[in-house]
Amino acid sequence: MDIEDDDDDEGGALSSSSFTSSLSKPRVVVDRTPSRRQRPRLEALRQQLQKDQAIRPTDFVKNSRNTKSPNDEIEKKSRKEDDKEDKKRRLEELMERLETLPLPEEPLTDTFGRQHSYLRISLSERCNLRCLYCMPEDGVPLQPAENLLSNQEILKLASWFHDQGVNKIRLTGGEPLLRKDLVELVAGLNQLQNLDQIGMTTNGVTLSKLLPELVDAGMTHINISLDSLDADKFARLTRRPPAYHERVMEAIEDCAKYLPYRTKVNCVVMPDNVDEMEAFAEMTRQLPVDIRFIEYMPFNDNLWQPDGFISYKQMQRQLPGLQRIDDGPNDTTKWWQLSAKNNNDKGRALGRIGFITSMSDHFCGTCNRLRLTADGQLKVCLFGETEVSLRDLMRQEEGGSTDMLKKVIHYAVQRKHFKLGGHKDMIDLKAHSTENRPMILIGG
Numbered sequence: 297m298d299i300e301d302d303d304d305d306e307g308g309a310l311s312s313s314s315f316t317s318s319l320s321k322p323r324v325v326v327d328r329t330p331s332r333r334q335r336p337r338l339e340a341l342r343q344q345l346q347k348d349q350a351i352r353p354t355d356f357v358k359n360s361r362n363t364k365s366p367n368d369e370i371e372k373k374s375r376k377e378d379d380k381e382d383k384k385r386r387l388e389e390l391m392e393r394l395e396t397l398p399l400p401e402e403p404l405t406d407t408f409g410r411q412h413s414y415l416r417i418s419l420s421e422r423c424n425l426r427c428l429y430c431m432p433e434d435g436v437p438l439q440p441a442e443n444l445l446s447n448q449e450i451l452k453l454a455s456w457f458h459d460q461g462v463n464k465i466r467l468t469g470g471e472p473l474l475r476k477d478l479v480e481l482v483a484g485l486n487q488l489q490n491l492d493q494i495g496m497t498t499n500g501v502t503l504s505k506l507l508p509e510l511v512d513a514g515m516t517h518i519n520i521s522l523d524s525l526d527a528d529k530f531a532r533l534t535r536r537p538p539a540y541h542e543r544v545m546e547a548i549e550d551c552a553k554y555l556p557y558r559t560k561v562n563c564v565v566m567p568d569n570v571d572e573m574e575a576f577a578e579m580t581r582q583l584p585v586d587i588r589f590i591e592y593m594p595f596n597d598n599l600w601q602p603d604g605f606i607s608y609k610q611m612q613r614q615l616p617g618l619q620r621i622d623d624g625p626n627d628t629t630k631w632w633q634l635s636a637k638n639n640n641d642k643g644r645a646l647g648r649i650g651f652i653t654s655m656s657d658h659f660c661g662t663c664n665r666l667r668l669t670a671d672g673q674l675k676v677c678l679f680g681e682t683e684v685s686l687r688d689l690m691r692q693e694e695g696g697s698t699d700m701l702k703k704v705i706h707y708a709v710q711r712k713h714f715k716l717g718g719h720k721d722m723i724d725l726k727a728h729s730t731e732n733r734p735m736i737l738i739g740g
């Protein structure tokens with residue numbers, strides 16, 4: 297295991313207290329009462345936030361279990377109210393501070409010189425599976441539909457990010473295929489000029505039927521999550537019927553036809569499926585798809601335990617004789633390939649084998665990724681707990697000020713930690729996992 301111990305205290309995702317206080321040069325003392333009359337846009341935002349409060353159960357959804365006592369529930373409710381007030385106040389402060397700052401001219405670059413050109417957009421908080429490492433067993437409380445971004449809002453935001461240098465977009469979830477207007481959204485994104493990729497990460501259960509339409513609309517890459525080649529084990533890991541397994545296998549074969557060499561199968565390696573790595577790897581001889589083995593990461597209520605963690609090195613021992621091949625510039629994956637079976641190159645692999653080593657050998661140094669949650673929160677790091685609501689900013693008067701929104705995004709990126717959202721390693725991540733969203737609400 298090779299976990300960095302570098303000091304990255306310079307960073308810190310955008311939020312609130314840490315972010316706003318860091319922008320205090322010069323500190324602006326605001327007289328709130330008169331400023332309301334002088335700042336109609338801020339007042340409109342305040343009113344919007346107050347209105348949202350009436351319909352929004354929570355700004356930040358954390359796992360809730362049915363085993364809580366009534367007192368727990370009362371306490372939780374009051375904590376949520378405090379959270380909402382706090383978020384509202386911090387957003388107001390943030391906007392007031394940013395009004396005095398210039399809009400940066402350079403692309404979305406953080407203090408470590410990393411330029412951000414890849415946006416992952418979550419389209420849904422729902423999923424038709426309950427994978428152990430992603431979704432708490434009881435599911436997560438769903439927000440009302442009006443709290444989630446509409447297609448129009450997603451396209452507007454995507455266009456702003458695109459203007460700031462984003463050239464790769466991936467649609468995630470929850471399960472993105474549960475979004476009814478998905479094909480229209482992909483077609484809308486495809487209107488953005490010079491976008492290199494429109495990808496999607498899906499569980500594949502309902503993919504086959506929609507795949508031709510999605511490809512026609514502009515989808516260029518698909519990642520399918522699959523953690524077992526055995527239907528019964530699949531059912532245990534996903535807590536859903538074994539019959540779904542066949543549908544996922546069909547989806548992989550269909551993707552190999554529609555998007556050859558642009559399809560990846562993502563497998564999170566756990567003690568339950570480590571014995572299947574060789575069988576997964578052999579799929580790359582039959583199909584032009586890549587197989588990626590992913591280290592299990594700790595998230596809010598996802599059952600991660602240190603003794604169940606299987607590192608990159610341990611995975612490699614399961615697959616001796618692989619050949620190392622080149623990685624791309626911002627690749628999260630270390631790429632390898634199966635060797636040919638004989639000298640005639642017969643049995644040569646069509647696809648690659650990759651390892652995503654976020655925990656034992658992170659790749660944060662070349663990170664170019666930003667995330668937008670289904671309810672419109674910007675997350676500058678997968679593991680960062682802090683968020684800023686682009687939805688609330690956008691929904692203010694006249695559809696939101698483009699300059700203010702761009703400033704918020706730029707300054708959020710500038711506050712990004714160097715690695716793992718400011719956490720030291722996976723043990724530290726586990727200790728703080730309840731401060732972040734469950735994986736299902738981030739989009740992976």
Ligand code: SF4
Pocket residue numbers: 658659660663664665676677678679713714715716717
């Ligand atoms: S952990 Fe954060 S900084 Fe590291 S690669 Fe993932 S998103 Fe980027």
